[in-house]
Ligand code: BES
Ligand code: MN
């Protein structure tokens with residue numbers, strides 16, 4: 166979607182649709198049932214205000230977040246349509262809500278076949294923050310996972326003009342950056358959406374290579390021989406059961422202008438299908454395990470954005486891609502594996518495979534010189550029990566890293582919540598015959614999975630993001646389609662930028 170800045174007066178704009186934000190200025194009260202909303206447009210433009218005046222004062226609207234109304238031939242405007250989307254309570258309205266408002270506007274318009282529109286930036290928010298949220302939110306709304314439907318409407322909005330009165334040069338570059346980030350998030354969502362027969366480790370590696378060639382990154386892909394040569398016993402133990410060869414994908418962004426340190430290592434879980442292996446999963450819902458490579462796809466999307474945004478910091482992206490299959494060659498519960506770091510692992514449950522591939526991915530990242538590590542993985546069902554679908558889990562051995570990712574979350578409008586990785590939990594993964602085991606029992610499953618990874622990050626500052634509950638939208642929302650969400654791409658781009666010299 167082409168995103169531009171327009172300084173025209175909203176009433177003079179000739180467009181298919183003009184979108185404006187409605188805010189409720191009534192006092193938030195405890196007893197909300199008899200509350201009358203006080204609705205106003207978030208703009209100082211008087212022509213726009215009068216076009217919406219009758220509807221806003223009609224008493225027909227609730228003013229609740231994402232309520233939408235479409236007016237044709239709005240009085241006094243050149244636009245063919247005026248779409249009003251509510252941002253909810255004025256005091257609570259932030260760029261977080263604005264992203265959803267824009268997403269909802271795009272989804273309303275695209276389903277009606279409208280390809281071009283203009284969005285009036287709300288007046289009571291900084292222009293840069295607003296432009297960024299509008300462009301990113303529009304990209305989120307523009308994605309639909311209907312690629313394989315022969316009746317797909319193929320409706321994508323093609324052009325967005327953000328209308329602002331703020332005559333800053335910087336806004337053009339803010340819009341450009343937000344477009345890169347939005348496109349990269351959708352790139353990730355496209356990868357995650359593919360079913361496992363069309364997204365094998367080999368295909369994922371090909372897609373990464375192709376992307377890297379397009380944006381000027383170096384990309385190396387290693388197969389079974391190199392994985393064994395590197396002594397990645399944990400990664401290989403998962404890969405050995407599948408007929409599809411695994412792929413170790415290494416993407417490098419090393420700009421000449423960046424200092425030697427830090428070197429950020431972004432490690433993604435790339436299980437292109439997780440059957441559970443010999444500890445096989447129940448049939449019910451197993452089809453969803455095609456999204457078990459979402460962490461890997463996240464890192465590929467982040468590398469794409471980083472290559473185009475060019476921050477002055479070195480970044481290496483690593484994806485450990487394999488299927489997790491049962492077969493005569495598959496590892497069995499009780500097997501002991503030696504990880505690349507030399508640690509021995511008793512594999513209690515072959516379905517706890519994500520931590521095995523990441524163990525070697527994290528160690529390899531350190532060996533390549535990474536000074537800071539981040540991994541993203543659909544790692545545990547337990548994180549969904551703990552945090553539900555609305556927050557990804559953050560686990561880290563370093564408070565400074567937490568501060569960075571938390572600030573990145575706020576800027577990017579993504580929700581994540583920290584869970585502990587205290588030493589006490591380590592007891593749960595102690596093995597009687599090896600250094601550690603790959604499951605930690607029933608309680609605190611997201612934490613014990615993180616404790617396992619922490620053994621491989623060791624003293625290197627490290628963040629683990631468990632995106633099992635957030636990488637896939639279980640149902641559609643007004644602002645986003647059902648399916649892959651692209652969670653963590655925006656935050657990690659922001660996180661990388663926070664290190665730029
Ligand atoms: N890929 C799954 C985790 C998952 C669950 C992702 C639900 C998305 C939605 C992971 O490999 C897994 O199977 N984890 C096990 C770990 C257990 C065996 C210790 C789990 O969470 O049940
Ligand atoms: Mn599993």
Ligand code: ZN
Pocket residue numbers: 436439457516518519543544
């Ligand atoms: Zn898995």
